[in-house]
Amino acid sequence: MAEPAKTLDGWYVLHDFRKMDWAAWKQLSPHERESIISEFSNMISSLEETEGNLEGSHGLFSIVGQKADFMLMLLRPTMDELHEIENIFNKSRLAEFTIPVYSYVSVVELSNYLPSDKDPNEDPEIQARLKPILPKWQYVCFYPMDKRRDGEDNWYMLNMEDRQEMMRSHGMIGRSYAGKVKQIISGSVGFDDWEWGVTLFAHDVLQFKKLVYEMRFDEVSARYGDFGSFYVGIRMEKETIPSFFHV
Numbered sequence: 651m652a653e654p655a656k657t658l659d660g661w662y663v664l665h666d667f668r669k670m671d672w673a674a675w676k677q678l679s680p681h682e683r684e685s686i687i688s689e690f691s692n693m694i695s696s697l698e699e700t701e702g703n704l705e706g707s708h709g710l711f712s713i714v715g716q717k718a719d720f721m722l723m724l725l726r727p728t729m730d731e732l733h734e735i736e737n738i739f740n741k742s743r744l745a746e747f748t749i750p751v752y753s754y755v756s757v758v759e760l761s762n763y764l765p766s767d768k769d770p771n772e773d774p775e776i777q778a779r780l781k782p783i784l785p786k787w788q789y790v791c792f793y794p795m796d797k798r799r800d801g802e803d804n805w806y807m808l809n810m811e812d813r814q815e816m817m818r819s820h821g822m823i824g825r826s827y828a829g830k831v832k833q834i835i836s837g838s839v840g841f842d843d844w845e846w847g848v849t850l851f852a853h854d855v856l857q858f859k860k861l862v863y864e865m866r867f868d869e870v871s872a873r874y875g876d877f878g879s880f881y882v883g884i885r886m887e888k889e890t891i892p893s894f895f896h897v
């Protein structure tokens with residue numbers, strides 16, 4: 651048997667994608683809409699408070715294209731807390747005007763493919779990567795992926811050294827995008843339909859295409875990567891919530 655990579659696991663993650671039922675939303679009086687938006691803004695304020703205390707993080711994004719209208723990305727120390735917030739939102743009045751279209755459950759993950767002599771429990775940099783406060787960058791890109799298990803191309807039957815070598819090359823491409831793209835890799839084996847969620851952040855949306863395209867030629871992606879649907883979105887500040895929902 652090939653040796654499994656050891657993983658460090660951090661905060662749990664929920665990506666929650668919703669469409670708006672704009673037709674029903676338009677039926678409401680401006681006063682009703684205003685009060686619903688204010689309930690939703692208060693919910694976001696409470697998430698901001700948690701983030702301020704470094705007890706979790708979140709991001710709200712409007713999604714481009716027909717797959718969804720907006721996405722709330724939530725990170726918490728336990729899956730129970732994620733689920734609690736999910737339920738609070740589902741019972742809110744805004745949720746009555748949303749249609750759930752996709753969700754993804756995972757946990758922030760770091761693996762031991764690249765050598766490190768640091769004690770992960772003590773090292774502040776590793777801790778910050780396991781419990782990330784989401785960057786307030788303008789664009790987000792999310793997609794799920796697997797490592798292939800198909801005949802000769804089976805990632806899970808490769809020995810550790812070969813996998814390490816490929817991950818080293820992967821890391822080098824990634825590092826060349828420092829300052830342009832930030833990644834959060836979250837593991838979802840046993841939690842959701844794919845093996846990892848990939849969440850990327852950028853100031854310039856085109857950098858997603860450049861990075862993902864470049865990685866397609868790298869062996870670990872070219873030979874062993876299988877990908878789900880891609881979602882791309884634009885960051886929403888609390889202040890822009892009313893204009894997003896304005897009809």
Ligand code: VOV
Pocket residue numbers: 655759760761762763764795797817820821823824825827831832833835846848850861862865866871875
């Ligand atoms: C922004 C750039 C960037 C950077 C710097 C980066 C670096 C690294 C390093 C150093 C490591 C290994 C150690 C660890 O930290 O786990 C990883 C790990 C991983 N990556 Fe990555 N990755 C990036 C970006 C990046 C992208 C764009 C993708 C999607 C691939 C594509 O083709 O679309 C990806 C995937 C992954 C995955 C699925 C894993 C886990 C693999 C496993 O088998 O366990 N990743 N990644």
